[in-house]
Amino acid sequence: MRLPVNHALPFAALILLAGCSTGGSDRPMPVSVAPVNGPAADYPVVVGDPFTIGDTTWTPTDQMNYDAVGYAGVAGNGAVGFTAAHKTLPLPSYAEVTSLDTGKTILVRVERRGPMVNDTLMELSRDAAAALGMTPGQRGAVRLRRTNPPETDRALLRQHELAPERMATPEALLMVLRRKLADQSPLLTPSSMPTGTGSQTTQMDSRPSPALPTPAQPLKATSPVKPAPEVNAEPKAAPVAKGHHVVQVAAFSISASATTVARKLNGFVADCGGFSCVRMGPFANRAQAAAALEKARAAGYSDARIQRAD
CATH class of the missing domain: 3.30.70.1070 (Sporulation related repeat)
Incomplete structure (x- = not known):
């Protein structure tokens, strides 16, 4: 005798198994997304629009050969890792920072705009400042040079770790950089920009200025000779x-x-x-x-x- 066949049972079993596999929820299964790493982690690169601090307008540019001297401040607790703020360099970009006091050079990742004062070239995170020997509240004389480091160094900085220290700047070059800082403003037009302070200026060039030449003795002549103007007078x-x-x-x-x-x-x-x-x-x-x-x-x-x- 043939028993009746219920064709609805296989479909019910399939529905039951599907419910068990998802825990009875109709939410989609989570999809794992691999974190962005490698060169793609430095994109997009933002240059940004001009902005004004006081009466000075700053125009960000993608300048590959940027090289300047000035003063670096130390950021607050919000800046982590070995990072820096700059007014015009692209975000992000990478730069070598050299202490003009010791010649020590480190690599930083420029991630922020600032500092929002005209008389400071850049702002270092606390970790970066400590690596250069600076303390919170201190301003240090530095050289900032944009560079294109290898991906291994970039990856370390993105993970808030210190990249291998750069070769120290020799004293002969430090003397040139210190004099450049004293002889000219590293920024554009800030009226409060110092030309050098105290003992630092003395260390930059302690040589006495050469004596001004003495006027030549007047020539003896039968006709009156008008005295020459003092061309050396300041x-x-x-x-x-x-x-x-x-x-x-x-x-x-x-x-x-x-x-x-x-x-x-x-x-x-x-x-x-x-x-x-x-x-x-x-x-x-x-x-x-x-x-x-x-x-x-x-x-x-x-x-x-x-x-x-x-």
Whole structure:
């Protein structure tokens, strides 16, 4: 005798097994996504739009050969790993930072915009600052040079680990970099940019300025001879009133060089902590000083800036 066959049972069994395999839930199974690693982890690269700090406009650019000296500050607790902030370098990018005090050089990953003050070149995370011997609240003189490190070093920095230390900068090059920091502004136009401070300026160049040549003895002649003008005399300026402006052109360790430049630009020479600074002015307001600033830059002094007398 043939028994009746219920064709609905196989379908019910399939439904029951499917429910057991998913725990009775209709949610989709999770999909594992591999973390981004390798060169792809450094993309997208963001350059960004120009921005203004005070009266200075900064324009981010993808400059591969960026190389500058200036002062580095230390970031707060929010910056982790061996990272840095910079106003114009792409985010992210990589750079070597050298302490101008010791010559020690480390690699950092530039991840943030900043610092939002005009007189500081860059800002280091606490770990990066400690690797250079800096402490929180301290500003250090540094060289910042953009570089293209191997992927092994990039991976370490992305994992907040220190990349192998770079070759230390020799003292002869450090002396050149210190003088560059003293003789010119590493930034564009911030009026509060120092040209060198205290003992650091003294260490940069402790040589005395050469004595000015003495005037030659007048020739004996039967006709009167007019005395020659004192070409070596430093051009002096009237006292600068508070609130007025001057154009800081450049600083020189040799006073005769400063005198020559001051005469060409119709400026004057002032003492700047052991250096001879060439300045133009004074001007009653910043608008009047702007024309002199353009004249100085057209003469080749691209780091000239406007300063206010306070």
